[in-house]
Amino acid sequence: MADNITIKLKASKAVGAMLGAACGDALGWPNERLGRSKMTKQAQGRLHDFRRWTRRSGGRFFPHEETIEAGEYSDDTQLILCLCRSLMKGATWWDYFTQVELPFWSIYERGGGGATKRAVESWLDSVAPWSPHRKPQDVKQYFEAGGNGVAMRALPHVLRLGEQEFAEIASNIFLDGITTHGHPRALLGALAYGFALWTAFRKDTKLAYGELVEELIKNANVWSALPAPPAIHPEWKGQAERNLEGYAKLWESAKAEVIEYLEVCRAELAKGALSFDDDVLKQLQCFNSKISGAGTVAAIAAVYIASRHAADPINGVVKAAFAIGSDTDTIASMTGGLLGCINGSDWLSPVKQGIQDASYIEKCALHLAAGQVDIKTTIEPVKRNSLKNWVDDVAVASDVWETRLPDSRKAKVSRGSDQIGRSGKYKVEFLKLTSEDGQTIYINKISKGNFGGQPAQQQTTISSFLRKTPEQLQPQPLPERLSFGPKLPVFSLEKSVHFYKGLLGLSVKKESQDIVTFHQGLVLAPASYAKNFSGEFRTILYLEVTDIPIRFKAVMESNVQIVTKLEHWGQSSRRFFRCLDPDGNVIEVFEKQ
Numbered sequence: 001m002a003d004n005i006t007i008k009l010k011a012s013k014a015v016g017a018m019l020g021a022a023c024g025d026a027l028g029w030p031n032e033r034l035g036r037s038k039m040t041k042q043a044q045g046r047l048h049d050f051r052r053w054t055r056r057s058g059g060r061f062f063p064h065e066e067t068i069e070a071g072e073y074s075d076d077t078q079l080i081l082c083l084c085r086s087l088m089k090g091a092t093w094w095d096y097f098t099q100v101e102l103p104f105w106s107i108y109e110r111g112g113g114g115a116t117k118r119a120v121e122s123w124l125d126s127v128a129p130w131s132p133h134r135k136p137q138d139v140k141q142y143f144e145a146g147g148n149g150v151a152m153r154a155l156p157h158v159l160r161l162g163e164q165e166f167a168e169i170a171s172n173i174f175l176d177g178i179t180t181h182g183h184p185r186a187l188l189g190a191l192a193y194g195f196a197l198w199t200a201f202r203k204d205t206k207l208a209y210g211e212l213v214e215e216l217i218k219n220a221n222v223w224s225a226l227p228a229p230p231a232i233h234p235e236w237k238g239q240a241e242r243n244l245e246g247y248a249k250l251w252e253s254a255k256a257e258v259i260e261y262l263e264v265c266r267a268e269l270a271k272g273a274l275s276f277d278d279d280v281l282k283q284l285q286c287f288n289s290k291i292s293g294a295g296t297v298a299a300i301a302a303v304y305i306a307s308r309h310a311a312d313p314i315n316g317v318v319k320a321a322f323a324i325g326s327d328t329d330t331i332a333s334m335t336g337g338l339l340g341c342i343n344g345s346d347w348l349s350p351v352k353q354g355i356q357d358a359s360y361i362e363k364c365a366l367h368l369a370a371g372q373v374d375i376k377t378t379i380e381p382v383k384r385n386s387l388k389n390w391v392d393d394v395a396v397a398s399d400v401w402e403t404r405l406p407d408s409r410k411a412k413v414s415r416g417s418d419q420i421g422r423s424g425k426y427k428v429e430f431l432k433l434t435s436e437d438g439q440t441i442y443i444n445k446i447s448k449g450n451f452g453g454q455p456a457q458q459q460t461t462i463s464s465f466l467r468k469t470p471e472q473l474q475p476q477p478l479p480e481r482l483s484f485g486p487k488l489p490v491f492s493l494e495k496s497v498h499f500y501k502g503l504l505g506l507s508v509k510k511e512s513q514d515i516v517t518f519h520q521g522l523v524l525a526p527a528s529y530a531k532n533f534s535g536e537f538r539t540i541l542y543l544e545v546t547d548i549p550i551r552f553k554a555v556m557e558s559n560v561q562i563v564t565k566l567e568h569w570g571q572s573s574r575r576f577f578r579c580l581d582p583d584g585n586v587i588e589v590f591e592k593q
Helices: 004-032 073-088 089-103 112-123 136-143 157-159 166-177 184-203 211-218 234-243 247-270 277-283 294-306 314-319 328-343 358-369 384-395 462-466 493-503 527-532 548-557
Strands: 054-055 064-068 401-404 410-415 426-435 440-448 489-490 506-511 516-518 523-527 540-545 562-569 573-578 586-589
Touching: 004 073, 004 157, 004 184, 004 314, 004 328, 064 294, 073 089, 073 157, 073 358, 089 166, 089 384, 089 506, 112 136, 136 234, 157 184, 157 358, 166 184, 166 540, 184 211, 184 247, 184 294, 184 328, 211 247, 211 294, 211 410, 234 247, 247 277, 247 294, 277 294, 294 314, 294 328, 314 328, 384 401, 384 426, 384 440, 384 489, 489 493, 489 527, 493 506, 493 516, 493 523, 493 548, 548 562, 548 573, 548 586
Parallel strands: 489 523, 540 586
Antiparallel strands: 054 064, 401 410, 410 426, 426 440, 506 516, 516 523, 562 573, 573 586
16 A cells, blocks of 8 residues: 555554454453343443453363453454464464464463364364364364354454455465364355455445445355365365365355345345344344354354444444344454454544453554564474473462463463362362463463362452452461461561561461460560570471462562572472571471472
8 A cells, every 4th residue: 555644544444453353352252152031121331331250161070160351352352363473474374373373272262162172172283174184073073164263363364465356365264264164154254254354444435335245245256266276275175075075066055145144134224224133133043043153144244234333333343242142252353343444443442441452452453454574484383292281380380470472472470369169179270371462361270189178268260369459469367277386486576477477377366465376386485585595596487378379479579588489399399488587587388289
């Protein structure tokens, strides 16, 4: 694009599309699992009314709850960002996507679809999901996957290649699509949505009412053409024919399905104000649980809502996010992406700061639109075993510990309290990682074992820990366990009580001017008590705690002298640290196991 005005418009559309997609995702995600019977007659609220909600995770065998904070996004935006980073690798984007981004995503995905997760399991072993080396039933399941997991991540291809002819973009969308899905519904839905994005992104004047639908109908042969090699690998094509007999016929059938949906949109848009969005979405099968997640359904639903509400983008995203009974997060995300390509970014200004990782998302959009390429092209594949070992290392790391992510970015680790399963046979460790470039990644690590004896105070969610106030983060008193222990002469009872009670969490059982007794067995006496013994001596005290990162943080922030920083004990996974109490006694604090 030649002049500065057009360059600015391109950047604005890229930012608007990326933030619009994340915004729709965050707004619609809480409504994803709601049935039509859960609908209320209350007002839908404004776009910036992101809400905090509790999500059930862990499936049937490891059920647990995590709190999703207002404005946080799901797998839709996660995968868009995975693809953004991959495209910045230039010609090696596909290899980077399948060897690094998708495998790494498998451990931090939030709400990922079954087809995508199954395909990623294959990539973790460096095997394509259509490979003849896989089990026949797994390959067949891959080719039967026609969901919207491809369409929802098509946006970065358009932002990257928006000035090129659509055939080149279509080739990329198809290549991207087959990494996880093999059915024509998934791939054609993504191509139709990609063409709509491309049309809106290239337009430098206002989009006419219903124009997007007309362009898709008029150019059906453009977006529905099967991409030419190398987009279609010979092995993939052969497997497609073997697992879905008459693939070309299925492709044409899916095309006819999309055109039929577009004709519904054309007819309803012609009614103007007499058309009702929910009625149209019903005709598009959005509320049909058997087909609502199809790529063709999501693509045309997003096209319809964006066309209908192009002049009022906020209301358009809200409409998609609150279409209860449909795949709300994905349709709202795709609608937001389209509306950003149509209107730029200004309409999102009031809500931008409420979106998780907004600054990082905006930066990715600008890099894509500017065609920036990461000069580091070396690819280090993320393997299953190395990924597991990395997670294990991070799980035993101290709070605010710095690590290097499997994709080579640096990140800081914040730990939440463990959540013990009701059976006591497993626990969930909650980790929050913040990358150096501004992305937030949540990892829930599940471990099997006998955890029934651990205190109930650990059964909290990561968000309840990470969002606590400083006062709420003060260490809680340790439970009473001992009826005996050391007697320690100290120079200041007041300072020592603050150290052992305020920082290390012991609880006072009895206190007077001459002596302080703790429930855990420690007794503090005035320094004069030591005159009863000859010679000078120092004591080493040993203490076990269940929340060692919090204890270490409290000690650090109180300017207590640290002898040994928080680290592992020898080759074990158990952590400990050493510090001095106010009288110079060495305190060894170990993590209770």
